Amino acid sequence: MISQDIRALAPEQDPLRMGMGWTVEDLGKPQIMVESTFGDSHPGSAHLLRLAEEVAASVSRAGGRAARYFTTDICDGMAQGHDGMNYSLPSRDMIANMLEIHAMATPFDGGVFIASCDKAVPAHLMGIGRINMPSILVTGGVMDAGPDLLTLEQIGIYSAQCARGEITPEQLEWYKQHACPGCGACSFMGTASTMQIMGEALGLMLPGTALLPASGDALVEAARQAGEQVMRLARAGLRPRDIVTAESFENAVMVHAAISGSTNSLLHLPAIAREFGISLDAEVFDRLHRGAHYLLDIRPAGHWPAQYFSYAGGVPRVMEQLRHVLHLDAMTVTGKTLGENLDMLKRSGYYERCDALCAQAGLHWQDVIHPYDRPIGRNGAIAILKGNLAPDGAVIKHTACPKEMFSAVLRARPFDCEEQALSAVLRHDIRPGDAVIIRYEGPRGSGMPEMFYTTEAISSDPELGRSIALITDGRFSGASTGPVIGHVSPEAASGGPIALVEEGDLIRIDLLERRLEIVGIHGDRLPPEDIDAVLAKRRAAWCPPESKYTHGVLKLFSEHAQSPMKGGSMD
Numbered sequence: 001m002i003s004q005d006i007r008a009l010a011p012e013q014d015p016l017r018m019g020m021g022w023t024v025e026d027l028g029k030p031q032i033m034v035e036s037t038f039g040d041s042h043p044g045s046a047h048l049l050r051l052a053e054e055v056a057a058s059v060s061r062a063g064g065r066a067a068r069y070f071t072t073d074i075c076d077g078m079a080q081g082h083d084g085m086n087y088s089l090p091s092r093d094m095i096a097n098m099l100e101i102h103a104m105a106t107p108f109d110g111g112v113f114i115a116s117c118d119k120a121v122p123a124h125l126m127g128i129g130r131i132n133m134p135s136i137l138v139t140g141g142v143m144d145a146g147p148d149l150l151t152l153e154q155i156g157i158y159s160a161q162c163a164r165g166e167i168t169p170e171q172l173e174w175y176k177q178h179a180c181p182g183c184g185a186c187s188f189m190g191t192a193s194t195m196q197i198m199g200e201a202l203g204l205m206l207p208g209t210a211l212l213p214a215s216g217d218a219l220v221e222a223a224r225q226a227g228e229q230v231m232r233l234a235r236a237g238l239r240p241r242d243i244v245t246a247e248s249f250e251n252a253v254m255v256h257a258a259i260s261g262s263t264n265s266l267l268h269l270p271a272i273a274r275e276f277g278i279s280l281d282a283e284v285f286d287r288l289h290r291g292a293h294y295l296l297d298i299r300p301a302g303h304w305p306a307q308y309f310s311y312a313g314g315v316p317r318v319m320e321q322l323r324h325v326l327h328l329d330a331m332t333v334t335g336k337t338l339g340e341n342l343d344m345l346k347r348s349g350y351y352e353r354c355d356a357l358c359a360q361a362g363l364h365w366q367d368v369i370h371p372y373d374r375p376i377g378r379n380g381a382i383a384i385l386k387g388n389l390a391p392d393g394a395v396i397k398h399t400a401c402p403k404e405m406f407s408a409v410l411r412a413r414p415f416d417c418e419e420q421a422l423s424a425v426l427r428h429d430i431r432p433g434d435a436v437i438i439r440y441e442g443p444r445g446s447g448m449p450e451m452f453y454t455t456e457a458i459s460s461d462p463e464l465g466r467s468i469a470l471i472t473d474g475r476f477s478g479a480s481t482g483p484v485i486g487h488v489s490p491e492a493a494s495g496g497p498i499a500l501v502e503e504g505d506l507i508r509i510d511l512l513e514r515r516l517e518i519v520g521i522h523g524d525r526l527p528p529e530d531i532d533a534v535l536a537k538r539r540a541a542w543c544p545p546e547s548k549y550t551h552g553v554l555k556l557f558s559e560h561a562q563s564p565m566k567g568g569s570m571d
Contacts, residue, residue, distance in 0.1 A: 001109040001234070002133075003031035013106075022065065030064040030234050032227075035099055035124070036114035039072025044116035044192060047183035047214060048140050051223040055112045055138065058227025064234070066227070067108070071098040073120035076450060076477065077152065077186070085449035089267070089475070090557040092119035092126070093570045096275075099127030108133060110234035112226050116140030116185045116214075121195040122268035126569075128204060128240050129275030134233035135240050136226045136333050137204045139196040141214035143184035145305035152179045152186045153300050153477070156456030163426055163457075184214025187306045188299040190477060194261035195268060200315040201252040202272075203243050203332035207341045208316050208350060211309050218310075229333060238335060241276055247327035249273055249280050250288060251338065254325055257292035257380035258318050260301045260399045263476055263486060266382070267448075271567030282384045282393045282565050286514065289380025294399055295321055295370045300480070301399045302376070304368055311357040312368035316345050321372040385485065387517030388531065389497050389507065392489035393565045394471070394516050397480075402466045405483035406512065409519060410435035410469055412505040417441065418451050418474070425457045425464070432467035435507040439498045440545060441474030442491025443561030443568040447554055452477040455484050469509055471516070473498055473564060485509070485516060487564035493545065494563070500538040 007013055007027065014027055034055050038048035056066035073095060079085040103111065111131075113124040116139055128135045145151050155175055162172040185192035193211055200210035206229065209222040249269065256265055266285060273280035295318065297303050319326060320342060328339030336344070345351065351365075358365050370376055381399045386392075398406070413430060414437040415421040421438045424430050436458070442448050451474050459465045459480070469483040473491035476484050490496030497518070501507075506520025520526055521534050549555040560570040 001030055002107045003109050004028070006107050026065040030109045030231060032059045032064050032066045032230055032234065033069055033103060033108040033111040034059070034066045034114070035069040035071070035102060035111060037073045037095070037116070037120040038070050038114070041072045042075030042078055042117070043143055043180055043183045044075065044140055044185050045072055045120070048114050048116070051114050051138060051140065051219065054220055054223040055114070055227040058224045059231060062228050062231040064231050069102045071095050073115065073117060073123070076118050080452060086447035086554060088119060088450070089443065089448045089568055090553055092123045092268070092271075093557070094553065095120060095123035096126040096130065099124060100130050103127070103131040103133065110134035110230045112136050112138060112230050114138045114140065114223070116192060116196070118191040118195065118264065121192065121199060122272060125199060125202070125204065125272045126275045129244065129272060132239050132241050134230060134236075134238055135204070136206065136230050136233070137199045138223050138226045139199060139205065139210055141184045141212040141219045142193060142306045142309070143180060143182050143187050144213065144215055144307055145187045146178040146181050149305050150175065150179050151188050151299060151305050153188045153190065155179055156452055157460040160457040160460040182215050185211070185306075189259060189261065189296065189301065189306055191262040191264040193306045193309070194256070194259065194265055197255060197259060197261070197315055198252050198265060198269065201255040201319070202248050203330055203338065204240065206333065207345055208310075208314050210315050211306060213307050213310065232335065233333065236335065243331045243333060244276050245330065246278050248330045249278060250284070251326050251330055253285055253288045254292060254322055255315065255318055257289045258294060258322055259296040259298070260294050260381035260397070263382060263395045263397050266395050266487060267475065267564065267568050271569040274567065274569065282395070285382060286384035289382055291378065292380035293372050293375035294377035294379075294381055295372065295375055297368055297370065297376060301381070301397070308358075308361060308363065308368050311354060311361055311363070312365040313351055313354045316342060316350065317354070317365060317369050321369065383511050383514055385509070385511070385514050385516035387508075387515045388528075388535070389471075389501070389518050390488045390516045391497065392563060394485050394488040396485045396511065398511055400480070401483050401511070404466045405469060405509065407510045408469070409506055409508050411523070412437055412501050412503060412507050414439065414501050414503065418449070418454055422454045422457060425454060430464060430468060432463060434468045436468060436470045437498065437501055438470065438472040438474060439492035441472055442493055442564055444558045445473065445491055445493035446548065447557055448475050448561075448564065448568055450475050450477045451484070451486070452480060455480040469507075471498070471507065475564070489563045489565040491564060495539070495542065495544065497535060499542060500535050502538070
């Protein structure tokens with residue numbers, strides 16, 4: 001094993017490890033890195049030390065020696081409302097970098113990687129592909145819902161209602177104090193929950209272990225099993241790039257369509273694929289979402305909190321419904337194919353145990369995960385829009401968009417930062433028929449923060465939520481709903497057409513035709529060639545803005561980040 005080869009090359013390793021309490025016997029065992037985002041950073045990571053300890057103990061029982069490593073993550077919820085949000089997407093790449101540094105500076109025979117949330121899970125998946133040593137992902141599960149099934153994504157709506165005087169500050173304070181009753185990822189199908197599911201759909205987690213309740217014993221058992229299995233993978237030399245293929249990513253995208261997953265997956269999955277040496281572009285998402293059956297009735301697009309997902313059968317139940325459209329011969333970390341795993345779960349009583357949990361909640365699994373022949377929708381969850389406003393594409397989650405906005409021509413109201421746009425919405429300066437355009441918020445512009453408060457202010461307004469659109473080169477929270485279009489590429493800071501839009505220009509949105517385009521100038525409809533001429537004149541006068549950042553991580557990220565539609569990762 002590589003750990004033993006390195007011992008021969010670096011004689012200092014043995015004494016240094018013995019200084020930490022390793023025994024001579026430990027030195028000769030398979031060595032497993034247990035990397036987690038444990039830290040007092042937010043509820044998605046505060047409980048992960050217990051899982052890391054369980055993995056380490058399981059590795060020891062299986063004849064190995066574990067070493068714990070930690071790089072904690074940040075929380076988009078805690079970064080809301082201030083410039084901390086600009087660090088969110090860059091943190092994904094930095095966590096992946098630290099994982100690489102930990103794994104390569106002291107090579108190990110295998111690794112178990114433990115994370116829960118928005119940037120940490122994709123960061124660990126990126127790192128797993130990059131270092132390519134035998135690995136398993138363990139995710140930290142989902143928190144319980146609060147009283148009356150209160151979940152965190154509702155706080156943005158209540159906050160906007162309070163700002164408009166529709167509820168009292170005391171009511172808002174009660175909601176805030178009860179929305180997060182424990183640890184785990186937020187209990188809705190936001191980016192954290194989506195990416196946990198994507199980890200399992202890619203074959204890098206043990207079956208049925210994504211999005212387990214963080215308050216239960218099943219998550220601890222998943223950690224124990226991961227410790228045992230990584231020892232088998234290390235001894236067999238089965239590496240992530242032996243497991244994950246282009247077909248694995250297609251499976252993940254099909255599951256993404258069925259669960260109405262977060263639009264942020266279009267940032268994360270391409271960035272993960274790149275680390276595996278696989279190209280995954282937005283066209284794959286659009287192609288596989290067209291005609292795909294949307295099955296999951298989980299918030300924010302659906303009714304139930306995300307804790308009910310595993311009760312209903314989790315990723316395996318979703319995959320059973322999609323069985324006829326998946327690549328069942330895709331390999332997984334069990335050492336078996338996806339099809340073999342699904343057959344094994346049927347024989348093991350897995351679904352009967354899930355059904356019992358569902359019954360305790362007063363539900364049947366079909367209340368949460370619809371059967372394939374009785375879907376909630378039949379056209380996936382997202383669409384990739386293109387046109388002269390977004391030549392390289394933009395994304396909309398149409399399952400969370402009112403039908404009235406599927407086709408519309410709107411008046412442009414451009415803003416060069418989110419704060420200006422949010423203020424205009426709250427002051428009622430935005431009217432029905434407007435297209436609120438927020439630019440210079442892409443990866444190179446601001447680090448690509450999410451526009452959560454602005455989306456919530458719009459979607460919580462009964463009139464605006466069905467009569468305007470928000471269009472940005474930034475991104476949205478996985479909890480966002482309403483007529484919101486993000487990831488516009490090229491971004492404004494790179495000279496994309498979104499930088500050239502002026503007040504009163506006419507913007508056409510057509511979801512069925514997948515179009516996002518400028519069709520008029522200052523209120524007048526014009527033919528395409530005239531639009532092109534105006535944009536060319538504006539481009540000649542456009543000056544690239546001076547970078548906001550002169551030092552530190554954000555300077556590094558803004559100089560090297562790729563386009564939103566290429567995953568926004570550092571090149």
